[in-house]
Amino acid sequence: MRNPQLNANGELTHLLTIEGLPREILTHILDTATSFISIAERDVKKVPLLRGKSVFNLFFESSTRTRTTFEIAAKRLSADVVNLNINTSSQSKGESLLDTIDNLAAMNADMFVVRHSQSGAAHMIARHLAPHFHVINAGDGRHAHPTQGLLDAYTIRHFKKDFRGLSVAIVGDILHSRVARSLIHALNTLGTTDLRAIGPQTLMPSGVEQLGIRVYHDMSEGLRNCDVIVMLRLQNERMRGPLLPSAQEFFKTFGLTPEKLALAKPDAIVMHPGPMNRGVEIDSSVADGPQAVILQQVTFGIAVRMAVMSIVASH
Amino acid sequence: MRVSIANGMIVDPVNRVERPGDVAIDGEHIVAAGQLPAGFKPDRTIDASGLVVAPGFVDLAARLREPGFEYKATLASELHAAVAGGITTLVCPPDTDPPLDEPGLVEMLKRRAANLSLAHVHPLGALTAKLEGERLAELNVLAEAGCVAFSQGDVPLVDTLLLWRALQYAATFKFGVWLRPQDSFLAKNGVAHDGEVATRLGLPGIPTIAETIAITTILRLVRESGARVHICRISSAESVQLIREAKQAGLSITCDVAIHHLHCTDADIGFFDSHFHVVPPFRTQRDREVLCAALADGTIDALCSDHTPVDEDAKQIPFGESEPGATGLELLLPLTLKWAKESKLSMSQALAAITSAPARLLGLDAGTLSPAARADICVFDPEAMVRITPQSLRSQGKNTPFLGCELAGTVRYTLVNGAVVYSGR
Numbered sequence: 164m165r166n167p168q169l170n171a172n173g174e175l176t177h178l179l180t181i182e183g184l185p186r187e188i189l190t191h192i193l194d195t196a197t198s199f200i201s202i203a204e205r206d207v208k209k210v211p212l213l214r215g216k217s218v219f220n221l222f223f224e225s226s227t228r229t230r231t232t233f234e235i236a237a238k239r240l241s242a243d244v245v246n247l248n249i250n251t252s253s254q255s256k257g258e259s260l261l262d263t264i265d266n267l268a269a270m271n272a273d274m275f276v277v278r279h280s281q282s283g284a285a286h287m288i289a290r291h292l293a294p295h296f297h298v299i300n301a302g303d304g305r306h307a308h309p310t311q312g313l314l315d316a317y318t319i320r321h322f323k324k325d326f327r328g329l330s331v332a333i334v335g336d337i338l339h340s341r342v343a344r345s346l347i348h349a350l351n352t353l354g355t356t357d358l359r360a361i362g363p364q365t366l367m368p369s370g371v372e373q374l375g376i377r378v379y380h381d382m383s384e385g386l387r388n389c390d391v392i393v394m395l396r397l398q399n400e401r402m403r404g405p406l407l408p409s410a411q412e413f414f415k416t417f418g419l420t421p422e423k424l425a426l427a428k429p430d431a432i433v434m435h436p437g438p439m440n441r442g443v444e445i446d447s448s449v450a451d452g453p454q455a456v457i458l459q460q461v462t463f464g465i466a467v468r469m470a471v472m473s474i475v476a477s478h
Numbered sequence: 479m480r481v482s483i484a485n486g487m488i489v490d491p492v493n494r495v496e497r498p499g500d501v502a503i504d505g506e507h508i509v510a511a512g513q514l515p516a517g518f519k520p521d522r523t524i525d526a527s528g529l530v531v532a533p534g535f536v537d538l539a540a541r542l543r544e545p546g547f548e549y550k551a552t553l554a555s556e557l558h559a560a561v562a563g564g565i566t567t568l569v570c571p572p573d574t575d576p577p578l579d580e581p582g583l584v585e586m587l588k589r590r591a592a593n594l595s596l597a598h599v600h601p602l603g604a605l606t607a608k609l610e611g612e613r614l615a616e617l618n619v620l621a622e623a624g625c626v627a628f629s630q631g632d633v634p635l636v637d638t639l640l641l642w643r644a645l646q647y648a649a650t651f652k653f654g655v656w657l658r659p660q661d662s663f664l665a666k667n668g669v670a671h672d673g674e675v676a677t678r679l680g681l682p683g684i685p686t687i688a689e690t691i692a693i694t695t696i697l698r699l700v701r702e703s704g705a706r707v708h709i710c711r712i713s714s715a716e717s718v719q720l721i722r723e724a725k726q727a728g729l730s731i732t733c734d735v736a737i738h739h740l741h742c743t744d745a746d747i748g749f750f751d752s753h754f755h756v757v758p759p760f761r762t763q764r765d766r767e768v769l770c771a772a773l774a775d776g777t778i779d780a781l782c783s784d785h786t787p788v789d790e791d792a793k794q795i796p797f798g799e800s801e802p803g804a805t806g807l808e809l810l811l812p813l814t815l816k817w818a819k820e821s822k823l824s825m826s827q828a829l830a831a832i833t834s835a836p837a838r839l840l841g842l843d844a845g846t847l848s849p850a851a852r853a854d855i856c857v858f859d860p861e862a863m864v865r866i867t868p869q870s871l872r873s874q875g876k877n878t879p880f881l882g883c884e885l886a887g888t889v890r891y892t893l894v895n896g897a898v899v900y901s902g903r
Contacts, residue, residue: 182678259795281795284796303796
């Protein structure tokens with residue numbers, strides 16, 4: 164089966180998932196992003212790479228940060244941007260997802276940035292559209308959030324220079340996390356060999372080891388000598404119920420406190436995809452501390468999204 | 479009318495027959511299979527040279543979608559599909575809208591099916607009123623109306639006490655109860671086998687224990703109640719093991735497997751292909767291999783199509799929201815032959831799983847070419863390839879994992895009650 168995000172020449176025409184992409188493509192995206200970083204520091208923060216192109220931000224699931232950074236990225240590339248927040252419940256009563264897509268395609272869109280609560284939605288849209296359209300997955304269910312995985316990888320490369328020889332721990336709700344899945348694929352492809360998932364059994368998807376990550380149920384074991392700690396967001400509705408007894412108990416066992424952070428290497432960086440729950444997965448003193456690079460992630464996110472958009476649009 | 483089917487390879491599993499010969503039909507019944515009786519003068523002769531002449535197939539699970547879901551399929555469309563697939567007797571589950579929990583609905587369905595003069599239809603009655611799992615349906619009244627056994631379809635029966643009472647009540651009158659084993663709490667929100675593939679794709683999982691725990695419960699309740707239970711659509715190696723042990727311990731229990739489970743695994747979902755969204759879910763390669771072997775060795779009693787026509791709109795949405803099910807009536811024969819070939823079974827062993835075995839399970843005089851049996855017959859070419867496309871399928875349901883596949887096994891003639899109801903190229 165051909166990777167549906169590559170064209171016959173093996174070039175990236177959609178970004179749907181990091182899984183299955185060769186290292187060269189990932190490195191090319193990261194290198195391209197580096198060249199875009201300086202644009203943000205100019206007076207005129209624009210390059211004409213997507214001039215005359217229409218980018219539709221299609222969000223079936225609410226988001227502020229991701230949608231905004233995609234919008235900024237597209238505008239810095241000189242594209243015209245249309246933002247659509249489509250409430251899935253009202254959609255289910257009327258127009259089907261593919262009808263919506265057909266209508267927008269008829270408005271001569273060039274690129275769709277799609278977020279959807281269902282895993283595989285971006286794949287389905289990409290399969291449905293004619294080949295000259297481009298689809299960027301901005302998060303589908305629990306499946307993938309490839310631009311987040313790439314900006315995480317970018318942040319790690321920025322601070323640690325190389326992926327090889329690093330120990331990276333991903334902590335918290337792996338089960339529901341598309342961020343974790345995308346980062347696991349990215350780091351495995353880029354050469355990190357010591358990947359660790361830390362959390363209770365209830366938040367570990369079955370067979371996750373086969374994605375290339377070791378599972379730990381204990382922070383003191385899992386964080387030892389880590390170079391990078393990625394804290395995942397815990398959704399409100401999952402804080403109490405069959406998966407976890409309470410937010411307090413989660414913080415006590417898996418929340419990142421200064422004491423637990425001290426188990427990692429002294430120069431370890433702390434990342435979080437946002438939005439953070441202070442006092443649930445991360446202590447404020449860590450989130451605001453010198454090792455946190457959470458705001459840099461946001462800045463890098465724009466450059467990475469510019470890189471992805473410019474690369475897929477060129478194929 | 480006298481018909482002879484001449485020069486075919488006669489395969490009649492129950493009589494252990496697999497040899498060339500002629501089949502003689504007089505009116506609605508078979509007169510002889512092997513040599514035409516002396517003086518038998520047929521009004522019509524069907525040339526079956528190079529073809530297999532077998533009993534019409536008996537399918538233990540085919541959703542016809544009437545009443546209530548006519549936009550997915552109709553009685554007429556699906557019964558035409560059935561005979562095009564060589565199926566002459568089928569059992570339909572009660573999960574229609576309204577469900578088959580009233581005698582009037584059952585009688586209407588049977589009458590309308592009979593008027594079409596295609597395959598024989600045997601409905602399963604609802605085990606509980608409206609399939610709600612709260613109170614028993616009127617089993618005796620439904621049995622009188624023509625229900626062959628009772629079932630919840632795929633609707634979960636959550637209340638174990640009610641399940642026990644239902645089995646005790648059914649056992650009182652020796653009614654069969656057909657149950658699809660799935661713990662509804664463990665399977666909640668799941669859409670794919672809980673394992674590496676679902677984890678990669680980010681699809682909520684249905685763990686194997688959702689099935690094995692339900693089977694364990696059912697087996698214990700069968701032992702307590704003495705009910706005649708048929709376990710429908712098992713999907714895992716562990717389930718096979720539980721049923722094998724129960725049978726060895728002398729428990730009277732039967733089970734079946736859906737034809738697509740002998741050929742597909744969760745890895746086939748690929749990039750979220752909703753045609754692979756079925757219930758129970760496709761599991762691992764090991765599960766598939768164990769199911770294939772268990773059907774061959776008789777641990778699994780019969781094979782069924784689990785035919786579930788789904789409209790295009792319900793499949794053209796993201797995997798997790800798509801409606802589960804696969805169309806199967808016209809794939810039963812080619813996929814049975816494929817399983818038999820891979821398992822190195824004889825034609826007779828292969829066809830037993832879709833003729834004599836399910837007929838015995840139903841207690842019906844069907845699935846055989848014995849003299850005096852009803853002349854329900856399928857004549858097919860075991861080598862001729864058929865390409866599965868939306869156009870090639872007569873069923874209104876075009877949803878199958880095998881779209882685009884080329885499979886061996888093409889039905890040439892189907893006879894029901896001695897009349898040719900289908901003839902293909």
